[in-house]
Amino acid sequence: MHSHDHHEPQGDDLTTAARKTLEQAGEQWTAMRERIFQTLAGFEKPASAYDIAEAVSKSEGRRIAANSVYRILDLFVQANLARRVESANAYVANSHPGCLHDCIFLVCDLCGQTTHIDDDKITGSVRSAATDSGFSPTRPVIEVRGTCADCTA
CATH class of the missing domain: 1.10.10.10 (Winged helix-like DNA-binding domain superfamily/Winged helix DNA-binding domain)
Known part of the structure; x- marks a missing residue:
């Protein structure tokens, strides 16, 4: 990653x-x-x-x-x-407002807790796929819905 x-x-x-x-x-x-x-x-x-x-x-x-x-x-x-x-x-x-990058959010469907992660490889791939399709991405929005570790335990 x-x-x-x-x-x-x-x-x-x-x-x-x-x-x-x-x-x-x-x-x-x-x-x-x-x-x-x-x-x-x-x-x-x-x-x-x-x-x-x-x-x-x-x-x-x-x-x-x-x-x-x-x-x-x-x-x-x-x-x-x-x-x-x-x-x-x-x-x-945004806990690091001076840094411009794309974010990935992990959203727990049970408790609503949302965790922010950065992964430039994933977001870069999303931007590349959009560009390859003739689309000019401004800012990808990536959210993964599921269950957090606290709710799984």
Whole structure:
């Protein structure tokens, strides 16, 4: 397997890495974007915009609309701060926002846990197959559904 290793910041270091990445993309790091990112990063499983809006609403003491969260999440995906788990219509914080690569998600059908792995050989093969078919891939979305080790045990 051709994987690559990352220094994966957490907590404040991850927020700082996300802020730097967003600013390098020419976007502003606002207080609301920070709150949305920190909330997303705090979830142990992929979170929907509604999950995030509810959590932020509770912490802010005022209602935050899911539509506002969706717009911010779309920006985060575009800037590589978050990844969308398509089959769950949910998001995960990218633990290495400065690194551009394709991701593979392993999604447990029982508990919802989603594990992110990198394998450039597999994603490169998917890109090559698409290109060989006359298609210009932007970003492959690879999700493997099944049962995680915790649920199998």
